[in-house]
Amino acid sequence: MVTPIDPTSAAFLLAENRSQPMHVGGLQLFEKPDGAGRDYTRLMYEAMRDEAEISPLFIKHPYRSLSTAGQLVWREDEQFDIEHHVRHAALPKPGRIRELLELCGRMHGTRLAWERPLWESTVIEGLRDGRVAWYTKSHHALVDGVSAMRLMQSVLSTDPDQRQMPAPWGARPARSPRTTDLAEVPQDLFRHALSTGMGLTAEAAGLPGALIKTLNKGIRNETSAVSFHAPRTIFNQRITGSRRFAAQDWPIARLRAIGKAGGATINDVVLAMCSGAVRQYLLEISALPETPLVAMVPIGLNAKQSHVASADGGNAIGAIMCRLGTDLADPADRLAEISRSMSTGKDALSSMTPLQIVAMSALGQAPAILPPLLRLQGIVRSPYNLIISNVPGPRTTHYWNGAKLVGTYPLSIPINGMALNITCTSYDQKMGFGLTGCRRTVPHLQRLLGHLDAEVAALEKAVGV
């Protein structure tokens, strides 16, 4: 069975090369349920592997041949082999988070072969604290990062006693015990997760014209949400295909308290943490530019704000260029600058036309497609230094077949000229940071975790929490 590939998905496939594999990932940490045996991880792996029926999304692979007149199409994999996609791995000793992040970085640095469906999922044992890790990667042509996370979440439950729960690639829907109509509603939930992913990418399709228009206005400072005054940093170089991944979470309560005292949103605090950490990181290697770094921050806009509804009738996504205030020494000053920059950006965004906002959204959806377009316009410097996203997740504790989800961290896509990507996601009172970087261009990526931690403390002190 052959189906067409929409233009945005095709663009992600064609933008891909060895240096910039176009897949997103997620790392989940689970606590085993009470009474779990020594072979619990194996049983968890087997449950995922033995999914009876696979959702069509996870069976198709891109294909191009004479019989398709040279067009790139989706084709069902007739030799689909679940054991290729669902894997069971273990960490070398001593089994710290460090070894886990190393393995994730390695798995994230390998390109998905087009000759098979574009996803892999690995259940990982060997953490010395006994937790089970689960790393999943999917090509951006299948799902974007947000949808990938929603898809994972759609199979979780708030009920620790629920069992017989499917894997995300299972064709059966997640069954929520709270739902009265068991047969119908979760199916919708599942479809929602998929349609969101598909909707978003479809939305961005065919929009380079509008995008260029918006960007041109940005150059002429007609739209203040677009800034083209990002300094050169080590992050804005050609990258290699190797990845390093760092992840950690912080209590949302701490971030909320800082925001409250500093008159800023939680998202502003997240940005301030990143700003302080990146500043310290660059200072240590004598690479901090004099002018402040600019982050591209995708934000959700409700339908009223944006005047435009996305495919699923929900929120549209815009992007704000946020000045990170990395030239300022005081954490409170940086937070204030970021807060100001984000407010101005949101105001500008809400005064944009629907077309402009949709075009802006392509910035967030298609970072890899953007640089060649910019170059066509004679813009050789990147308009921003890094991408910082913050994707809201579930607020309560969730389970998968009795295993308690205790942490969730996104892995994203560094591209040429954008070697570091920071994506955060909230879950159950914690804010999980996932830092994905090119192993060569961003040395000692792990240091950023220490700097992030120090920055939370510094912000608390600066705003007087």
Next chain:
Amino acid sequence: MVTPIDPTSAAFLLAENRSQPMHVGGLQLFEKPDGAGRDYTRLMYEAMRDEAEISPLFIKHPYRSLSTAGQLVWREDEQFDIEHHVRHAALPKPGRIRELLELCGRMHGTRLAWERPLWESTVIEGLRDGRVAWYTKSHHALVDGVSAMRLMQSVLSTDPDQRQMPAPWGARPARSPRTTDLAEVPQDLFRHALSTGMGLTAEAAGLPGALIKTLNKGIRNETSAVSFHAPRTIFNQRITGSRRFAAQDWPIARLRAIGKAGGATINDVVLAMCSGAVRQYLLEISALPETPLVAMVPIGLNAKQSHVASADGGNAIGAIMCRLGTDLADPADRLAEISRSMSTGKDALSSMTPLQIVAMSALGQAPAILPPLLRLQGIVRSPYNLIISNVPGPRTTHYWNGAKLVGTYPLSIPINGMALNITCTSYDQKMGFGLTGCRRTVPHLQRLLGHLDAEVAALEKAVGV
């Protein structure tokens, strides 16, 4: 730097697809030296990863573009990243050989990406008996199976106290403490290993004409070493890209005793073991053909026998079609039949012209290239059912930086129509069997190990050892 790819290597690259990745592999088992710490495997991995200089063979990758006029060439990988190629992995619990073989099968079923140098090497911890495993795969376009093994061996030493030994991909030669001229001789040894691999494939290059001629004679029964009367078996179907691997070794003393009592060579006994095991395996699934299976057996010929010297002035390789006697119920009868078939084959081979022998050698070197050629000649059925190779290895105990090599097992290339490959290698008084099969076409591959073991006992009983 761009260099041409010789035609045989190019043929291996072009014959490759998702179902038949064209790499060979080796699994080595080491015992840790006395006093090794808990982090020994990590140190071993780091020693391999931190190789200061890499041999050119391991830095080049195949490349084709407009700038090479569409020609496939070798190009130096300018972003060479040793951490992509040298890996540290661990086995899930309970860390039996079963888990190790599962991991090796999985790693062997993944195609090497052309965008990087065509090899990977993984140091594996987590075996519950404390041994360290080492799996290495290299594309057949770089080295054939024999050369790959020799290359591995070239960095080993008989001295358990020797340290500072390089990895096989290190540009420095192995330093043997026995050698008086440290600077020169080991370098030659290393070059020898490489030139053998390159020589063999170069030898086979440009020979399809001669090959076809020999095969045509075979059809007309002019050369009895070529048989085209192999029955259809489950092994002779289209394969998928997934692999299963099984490995075990048996004392050569037991095989020698059987051979002596039965008037057969050790290689005959190896073939008889395979014959009995495959017979039992097929019987159990009601798939044993009435007529005997035929194995293609590559054999070494000394220069005098073959009238032809290979590139390194050493032995040439021929191939014998061996009737395995799987129609015979008695193990002794099967051994006698195999012994007879091998003798006849060797006689026929020694009466062949040099050109014919070199053409025959292409059978062993290029199983993947052969089927299309045969089809061109109207031969649609494969002339043999499986390939059984026996590659001699070192006879004494060897070490790598103090770690004692206790087992070595080859992984080979199943191809369409040839779903099972058995390759054996001798080492330190043991014969190691490596069985590589398509996971789907050869179900329950592991059962063959039990059958091989039973067959040794049955042969001993039958010949009265």
